Amino acid sequence: MSADSLTALVQSHLGRDPFSGQAFVSRGRTGRPIMVLWWGGQGLRLFAERLETGCYVWPAPPVPRRR
DSSP: OOOOHHHHHIIIIIIOOOTSSSSEEOOOSSSSSSEEEOSSSSEEEEEEEESSSSSSOOOOOOOOOOO
16 A cells, blocks of 8 residues: 555545654554555655565444443
């Protein structure tokens, strides 16, 4: 995934401004690749890392309680 496609996801799915200075973290389906998109003031920075073994543990979204 490129910085442009990750920027588009931040804008369309999260409704957030990727140029705000916040860091946005994305994990691949297998849990091995992880990417961080961050606006550093002069341009977008995309940090990527892929694990050789194992996977990143990602928290599950909270389940809404029924009343």
